[in-house]
Amino acid sequence: MLNEKGQVRDVYDAVADPTRRKILQMLTDVEELPLYEITVHFQMGRTAVSKHLAILKEADLVVARKVGRETRYRLNAKPLKEIQDWVSYYEGFWKERMFKLNQLLEEQNMKPDVSLDFQFTSSVEKVWHALTDSDMLAKWIWNNDFKAEVGHKFQFRAEPSEWWDGIVDCEVLNIDEPNAITYTWASAGETTTVTWTLTKNADDTVQLKLDQSGFSEETKARQGAIEGATYAWTEMGNKLGTVLA
Known part of the structure; x- marks a missing residue:
């Protein structure tokens, strides 16, 4: 229904x-x-209540009918489904975020599958920049479209091989600038969590700690899998030291 300005009233x-x-x-019951x-039921006059009812009518939320000199109102709940759908979308959004947070907390309570420490003479700010700037990350990990925003989904893209497509799908889970950052690391059917912590x-040196958790039992049982991941991160950490220098 149109209001006095000729516009449809937003629900x-x-x-x-x-x-x-x-x-x-009240009309629900x-x-x-x-x-x-x-x-x-209100501390206001009939005119004020009538204005509120007029707005509800414009949004098609109430229907009015005349009974003699009296106007009676009833609820039309159908337009409320738009709000229900909108709320349901964000309910799903937050359920997903809470699931990932719980997963993160569970992983933090477990011993990491890969844990490495690196020492740098650069400032905390410079190391943090190397961890969170896309161009810097490309110099010691791989090309990427990283953004330091919680919820941002991005990829690292390495040179593909005959056994790997070279793509790592990630999502930023937590940022505590300039102390820690956590993101998922999904590749070749395995999804883990990577956390960088600066101290x-x-x-005045900086200790950079890497923890990677969440490898499947099948992967951990496969000979050389964890050792391979440890070696790869060690090489990247050493390359970061060169970049910082």
Whole structure:
């Protein structure tokens, strides 16, 4: 329905006011109510309540009918499905985030499958930049489209081989600048979690710790798999030292 400006009243705008939400709640429990029975529940006059009902009518949330000199109102809940669908989408979004957070916490409570420490004489800020800048990451890991934003999905892209497509799918899970960053690391059917942690030492050097967790039992049982991952990260860490220098 059009309002006085010739515009369709938005259902979200209509339910934004607590008075109008209360009116909808009242109409939920009955077939219909006259204006005077609605008004007695509010500390405002009939004119003010009528204006709220007019807004609900414009959004097609209530239907009015005349019974003699009296106007009676009933609920039309169908437009509320738009809000339900919108809320359901974000409910799914947060369920997914909470699942990933719980997964992250569980992995943090377990001993990492790969754990390495690197020492650098560069500042914490410079090391953090190397961990979170796409161009810098390309110099010591692989080409990428990384952004330091929680929830950002990105890829590392290495040179493919006959046994690997060279793609690692990732998603940023946590950022604590300039102390730690965590992202998923999914490749060749295996999804793990990589966490980088920075600590400034008393002698002004920086300790960079790598933890990778979540390898499947099948992978951990495969001879040389964890050792191979450890070797690869060691090479990358050493290359980072060269880049920083």
